[in-house]
Amino acid sequence: MEAVVFDIQRFSLTNGPxxxxxxxxxxxxxxxxxxHNPESQKMGQGISIDFDQCVSCGACASACEREAHPMVKxxxxxxxxxxxxxxxxxxxxxxxxxxIWGNHQSIEEVMEVLLKDIDYYKNSDGGITFxxxxxxxxxxxxxxxxxxxxxxxxxxxxxxxxxSSLGNFKKILPYxxxxxxxxxxxxxxxxxxxxxxxxxxxLENLQWLGxxxxxxxxxxxxxxxxxxxxxxxxxxxxxxxxLPAVQTVDILPYHTMGIxxxxxxIEAVPGQLQYQVPSQEDKSRYAQxxxxxxxxxxxxxx
Numbered sequence: 001m002e003a004v005v006f007d008i009q010r011f012s013l014t015n016g017p018x019x020x021x022x023x024x025x026x027x028x029x030x031x032x033x034x035x036h037n038p039e040s041q042k043m044g045q046g047i048s049i050d051f052d053q054c055v056s057c058g059a060c061a062s063a064c065e066r067e068a069h070p071m072v073k074x075x076x077x078x079x080x081x082x083x084x085x086x087x088x089x090x091x092x093x094x095x096x097x098x099x100i101w102g103n104h105q106s107i108e109e110v111m112e113v114l115l116k117d118i119d120y121y122k123n124s125d126g127g128i129t130f131x132x133x134x135x136x137x138x139x140x141x142x143x144x145x146x147x148x149x150x151x152x153x154x155x156x157x158x159x160x161x162x163x164s165s166l167g168n169f170k171k172i173l174p175y176x177x178x179x180x181x182x183x184x185x186x187x188x189x190x191x192x193x194x195x196x197x198x199x200x201x202x203l204e205n206l207q208w209l210g211x212x213x214x215x216x217x218x219x220x221x222x223x224x225x226x227x228x229x230x231x232x233x234x235x236x237x238x239x240x241x242x243l244p245a246v247q248t249v250d251i252l253p254y255h256t257m258g259i260x261x262x263x264x265x266i267e268a269v270p271g272q273l274q275y276q277v278p279s280q281e282d283k284s285r286y287a288q289x290x291x292x293x294x295x296x297x298x299x300x301x302x
Contacts, residue, residue, distance in 0.1 A: 001107050002106050002141065003025055003104070003105060003107075003110070003138045003142075004026040004027065004043060004044065004045065004103070004104055004138070005023060005024065005102065005103060005105045005110065006024050006026045006040055006101045006102045006103075007023075007024040008021060008022070008024070008114075009024070010116070010117060011117070011120070012129065015129040015159065016157035016180070017125055017127075017178075018124035018126025019117065019121060019124040019126040020121070020126045020129050021113070021114055021117060021121075021128050021129070022128075022131055023110065023114070023129070023135075024040060024132055024133065025131070025134075025135045025141075026043050026044070026045075026102045026132070026138075027041070027133050027134060028040060028041045028133040028134040029161075029164075030161055030195040030196060031269065031270045032184065032194060032221075033195075033272060034194075034223055034254055034272075034275060035258050035272065036255065036257050036261075037133065037258065038258050038261055038262040038265060038272060039099075039101040039265060040133035041269050042269070044102065045085050045100060045101065046102060046266070047080075047083060047085060047098070047101070047265075047267075048261065048264035048265045048266065049078055049098050049264060050097040050264050051097075053095055054095065054097045056071065056074060057094065057095075058076070059092040059093055059094060060076065060092055060093055062092065063088040063091065064083075064088055064089050066084055067079070067082055068080070068089070080266055080267070110145060111145065111148060114128055114154075115152075118152070122153075127149075127155030127156055127157065128149055128154060128156050128157070129156075129159055130142060130146075130156065130157070130158055130159060131159035134160060134161050134163060134164070135159065135160065136158075136163075136164035136168060136169075137164070139172075142172065143168075143172050146175035146176065147175055150174070150175040155178070156175060156176050156178075157176070157177065158176050158178070158180070159180040159182075161182045161184075162181055162182070162183075162201070162202035162203075162205045163197060163201055163202055164201075165201075166204065166208060173209070173212060176214055177214065178214065178217070179216045179217070179245075180217050180219055180250075181206060181209070181216050181218055181219065182220070183202075183206070183218060183239070184199070184220070184221065185199065185232070186199070186203070186232070186235045186236065186239065190227070194226065196270070206239075207243070209245060210243025210244065210246060211244060211245065213245070214245060215245055216243070216245045216247065217246075217249075217250055218236070218240050218243075218246050219249075219250040220249070220250070220251055221254060222251050222252060222253050222278060222286065223254040224276040224278055224282060225275075228286065233286060233290065234289065234293045236249065237249070237289075237290060237293035237294035237295075241295045241296065247296065249294055249296055250301065251283075251286050251299065251301060253277070253282070253286075253301055254275050254276075256274060256277065259274055283300050286300055
């Protein structure tokens with residue numbers, strides 16, 4: 001059994017408690033217009049090239065047997081139809097401007113990396129976080145790895161958009177110790193316009209998970225003039241208040257990091273837009289509204 005993995009980050013301190021390793025799996029059923037990991041959206045492998053930083057040295061052209069990186073009048077160009085994603089260009093590039101996103105890894109290969117830091121997990125109350133993309137998109141692989149980690153006593157956090165079948169959540173929940181559950185908007189039409197899907201399945205799954213014993217951190221990427229009004233934050237707070245499993249509400253202010261990455265992707269992702277970055281005054285307003293309406297603990301990201 002294999003998965004398409006686009007990154008594994010060891011010694012992560014931001015994706016759950018303690019010292020963690022975060023596994024980013026490719027593929028997502030949503031296409032959020034603010035996605036900060038656009039390279040993760042498509043299931044298969046992909047390539048990105050930062051032409052702004054490319055110096056047209058020709059190293060990639062010399063390394064590529066398929067001639068996917070021709071030099072035209074001294075300038076580096078790219079022929080996607082010839083590329084086989086073999087990675088020779090990545091290895092040859094002296095400026096690190098070419099990246100291949102995603103590689104096929106077996107359960108054994110992933111487990112080998114995850115178990116390297118087992119002592120750190122146990123000494124810091126850390127563990128493994130599965131993120132993406134949407135990790136539930138590669139469910140058979142995810143379930144089997146979580147079973148193995150659970151058998152070893154390693155805590156697992158699932159970072160999910162909630163867009164998967166309820167049956168899959170019921171199968172995997174016994175092996176999960178924490179859920180980071182993203183909520184984009186509680187308005188079905190706004191959610192569809194911004195992510196490509198309505199939120200019915202997401203909210204149904206959250207309602208079920210919210211009644212179970214596994215703790216949930218409810219996370220909301222907050223975008224001005226989309227989901228940061230008093231009405232939006234009040235509705236989010238009331239939802240969190242109604243779910244016993246929700247321990248914390250995390251407000252994640254929008255940032256523009258995904259835009260440049262999306263521009264570099266050769267196979268474009270849909271709908272990447274630039275929104276207004278929340279000001280310090282906006283963040284203070286979020287905090288005041290949460291103090292007013294939310295009965296759970298909350299945090300406001302930087």
